[in-house]
Amino acid sequence: MLKYLLEKEFKQIRRNSFLPRLIIVFPIVIMMVFPWVANLDVKDIKLSIVDNDHSTYSERLVNKIASSEYFYLTNASNTYSEAIESIELSESDIILEIAHSFENSLIKEGYARVMISANSVNGTKGGLGSSYLARIVNDFADEIRSELIPPNNTFPVIDINSQYRYNAYLDYKTFMIPALMTVLLAIISGFLPALNIVGEKEKGTIEQINVTPISKFTFILAKLIPYWTIGFVVLTICFGLATLIYGLSPVGNLGIIYLFAMLFVLTFSGFGLVISNHSSTMRQAMFVMFFFTIIIILMSGIFTPVNSMPQWAQAITIFNPLKYFIQVMRAVYLKGSNIWALSTQLMALLSFAVFFILWAMLSYRKKA
Amino acid sequence: MEVGKAIITDRLTKTFGGFTAVDSISFSVDKGEIFGFLGANGAGKTTAMRMLCGLSKPTSGKGVVAGFDISRQSEKVKRNIGYMSQKFSLYEDLEVWENMRLFAGIYGMGDKEIIEKTDEVLNRLGFYEEKNTLVKDLPLGWKQKLAFSTAIFHEPKIVFLDEPTGGVDPVTRRQFWELIYQAADGGITVFVTTHYMDEAEYCNKVSIMVDGRIEALDTPLRLKQQFNTSTMNGVFQQLAQTASRNE
Numbered sequence: 110m111l112k113y114l115l116e117k118e119f120k121q122i123r124r125n126s127f128l129p130r131l132i133i134v135f136p137i138v139i140m141m142v143f144p145w146v147a148n149l150d151v152k153d154i155k156l157s158i159v160d161n162d163h164s165t166y167s168e169r170l171v172n173k174i175a176s177s178e179y180f181y182l183t184n185a186s187n188t189y190s191e192a193i194e195s196i197e198l199s200e201s202d203i204i205l206e207i208a209h210s211f212e213n214s215l216i217k218e219g220y221a222r223v224m225i226s227a228n229s230v231n232g233t234k235g236g237l238g239s240s241y242l243a244r245i246v247n248d249f250a251d252e253i254r255s256e257l258i259p260p261n262n263t264f265p266v267i268d269i270n271s272q273y274r275y276n277a278y279l280d281y282k283t284f285m286i287p288a289l290m291t292v293l294l295a296i297i298s299g300f301l302p303a304l305n306i307v308g309e310k311e312k313g314t315i316e317q318i319n320v321t322p323i324s325k326f327t328f329i330l331a332k333l334i335p336y337w338t339i340g341f342v343v344l345t346i347c348f349g350l351a352t353l354i355y356g357l358s359p360v361g362n363l364g365i366i367y368l369f370a371m372l373f374v375l376t377f378s379g380f381g382l383v384i385s386n387h388s389s390t391m392r393q394a395m396f397v398m399f400f401f402t403i404i405i406i407l408m409s410g411i412f413t414p415v416n417s418m419p420q421w422a423q424a425i426t427i428f429n430p431l432k433y434f435i436q437v438m439r440a441v442y443l444k445g446s447n448i449w450a451l452s453t454q455l456m457a458l459l460s461f462a463v464f465f466i467l468w469a470m471l472s473y474r475k476k477a
Numbered sequence: 478m479e480v481g482k483a484i485i486t487d488r489l490t491k492t493f494g495g496f497t498a499v500d501s502i503s504f505s506v507d508k509g510e511i512f513g514f515l516g517a518n519g520a521g522k523t524t525a526m527r528m529l530c531g532l533s534k535p536t537s538g539k540g541v542v543a544g545f546d547i548s549r550q551s552e553k554v555k556r557n558i559g560y561m562s563q564k565f566s567l568y569e570d571l572e573v574w575e576n577m578r579l580f581a582g583i584y585g586m587g588d589k590e591i592i593e594k595t596d597e598v599l600n601r602l603g604f605y606e607e608k609n610t611l612v613k614d615l616p617l618g619w620k621q622k623l624a625f626s627t628a629i630f631h632e633p634k635i636v637f638l639d640e641p642t643g644g645v646d647p648v649t650r651r652q653f654w655e656l657i658y659q660a661a662d663g664g665i666t667v668f669v670t671t672h673y674m675d676e677a678e679y680c681n682k683v684s685i686m687v688d689g690r691i692e693a694l695d696t697p698l699r700l701k702q703q704f705n706t707s708t709m710n711g712v713f714q715q716l717a718q719t720a721s722r723n724e
Contacts, residue, residue: 113582
C-alpha cells in the first residue's frame with residue numbers, strides 16, 4: 110500500500126512547477142550568499158584621530174594603526190569635539206585622541222596617555238574596535254620601550270602564544286557554513302510538509318483518501334519519506350558547494366552527519382505535518398510554522414552562543430532540536446568529533462523524531 | 478442484522494453545536510438497489526452520507542453499512558465501500574491511470590490486477606486514449622465519469638455518490654446513469670444524492686429529506702401516487718415547501 114502512496118507523492122513533487130527548482134536553487138543561494146553576509150567579523154572600522162602632539166612618536170603611532178587591516182583613517186580632527194561630530198555624522202566609529210605632551214612624557218616620564226572613545230551603539234563593533242585599538246597601542250608601547258631601554262637590561266616579559274584550534278584563521282564563514290546548512294534543512298523539511306496535508310485539505314483530495322481504509326501510519330509515512338529524500342539531496346548539494354566554493358570539507362565522518370541529518374529531517378518534517386494536521390488553511394499553517402521557525406532559529410545558538418543566554422532561555426533551548434543539530438554539525442565538520450562525543454545530541458534528536466512522528470500520526474484525523 | 482440489507486440506520490443524528498443537521502433518520506437500503514437520496518440544499522444529505530461513509534462521527538443513533546457499525550467499525554466499513562464526493566477530489570496533478578492505480582493500490586489490489594483492470598475499465602468507458610492525460614486537463618463530464626469509475630474500481634459492496642452529475646450536460650448525465658446501471662447490474666448497491674428529479678425516476682427507491690428528517694421513502698411510482706402527481710418533481714415541490722431552513 111505504501112508503494113502506491115509514495116509513487117503518488119514523488120510524482121506530485123516532480124510535477125510541481127516550483128518544488129524541484131526550489132530544492133536545487135535554495136541550497137545554492139543560501140550557500141553562496143549567506144556565509145558572506147551572516148558575518149560577525151569586525152573589519153574596516155572608521156577611525157578618527159585627534160593628534161594634539163604632532164610629534165614623531167605620535168606620527169608613528171598613527172601610521173601603525175592605519176596600516177592594520179581593522180582600521181582605516183577617515184578623519185583627522187583638530188579637536189575632540191570635532192571628532193565627536195564626525196561620529197554623529199557616522200563618518201567615524203572610533204576616536205583616538207593623543208595628548209599634547211605625548212612624546213615628551215613618553216621619553217621623560219616613561220609613560221604617556223591616549224584616549225579611545227568608541228561608538229558602541231553596536232556593542233560588538235564598539236567593544237571589539239576599542240580592544241583592537243588598545244592592542245595596537247600596547248604593541249606600540251612595547252616597541253618604544255625596547256628602543257629606549259638597552260637590550261641587555263632584561264625585563265621579565267610574558268609572551269603569550271595563542272593558538273586558534275579548529276578554525277585557525279578565525280574565519281567566521283567556517284563557523285557559519287555548517288550551521289547555515291542546518292537552517293536550510295530545517296526550512297525545507299519543515300515548511301514543505303507543513304503545507305502538504307493542509308493543501309490536500311484545501312483541494313479536497315484528502316476526502317477521497319479519508320474514505321479509504323488506509324492506516325494513519327502508512328499515510329504519515331508516505332508523507333515523511335519524500336521529505337527525508339529531499340533532505341538527503343539538499344544536504345549533499347550543500348556539502349558539494351561548501352567544498353567547491355569554500356574548500357571546506359568535514360573533518361569528521363560524513364556518515365555521522367548524514368545519520369544526524371536524517372533524524373533531524375524526520376523531526377522537522379514530523380513537526381511540519383503536525384502543524385498541517387492542526388491547520389485548516391495553508392495560510393494558517395504558514396504563519397504558525399513561521400512563528401516557530403523564527404523562535405527555533407534565534408534560540409538555536411547559530412548566531413549567539415546558547416551559554417550566554419539567560420538561564421530561563423537556556424532551559425527553553427533544551428527543547429530545540431535545531432540547537433542539537435547545529436552542535437553536531439559544528440563539532441563533526443570542524444573538530445571531527447566521533448559519535449560517542451555526541452551521544453547527548455543523538456538521544457535528543459532520536460527522541461524528538463519519535464515524538465513528532467507519533468504526534469503527526471495521532472493528529473491525522475480521518476473523521477470529523 | 479437483517480439479511481439482504483446493505484445499509485440500515487436507526488435514529489441516526491448529527492448535531493453541530495445547537496444545529497441539528499441530521500435529525501434521527503431511520504431507513505434501510507436493500508442489496509443491489511439504486512437508492513436515491515433526495516433533498517433540497519442544506520437538508521442534511523451530505524452530512525448523512527458522510528456519516529455512513531465513516532467520514533463523520535454520528536452524534537447519536539446507529540448505522541450499519543455492509544454489515545459493520547459505522548461508529549465502532551468505520552475502517553471496516555471503508556474497506557467495503559466506494560465514495561465519490563460532491564466536490565471533485567481525485568488528484569488533478571496525476572494522470573488518469575495514476576489515479577486509478579493509487580486508489581486501487583490503497584484498497585489492496587495487486588500490481589498485475591490493477592494494470593489489467595485499468596485497461597479494461599478505460600476501454601469500456603471509451604476513454605483509453607486519455608489514459609496518460611493529466612486529470613486537470615479533462616472536461617468536467619469526464620472527470621465525473623473517472624471519479625465514478627475509480628470509486629467502483631476495487632469492486633466495493635456499496636458505492637456512495639454525492640451529486641455525481643452536478644453541473645454536467647444532459648447527454649453526459651444520461652451516460653453517467655448508464656454507468657450506474659452497469660454497476661448495479663454487477664451487484665453493487667448504489668446510494669446516490671441528486672437534485673435532478675428526472676434522475677430520481679431512475680432509482681429503485683427514493684427518500685426525500687426535509688430539514689434533516691426523512692419525510693418520504695418509497696418507490697418513485699408509489700410516491701407519485703401518494704402525493705397525487707405525475708412527476709417526482711411534483712412530489713419534491715410539495716415536500717420542499719414545508720421546509721423552514723433556507724440554504
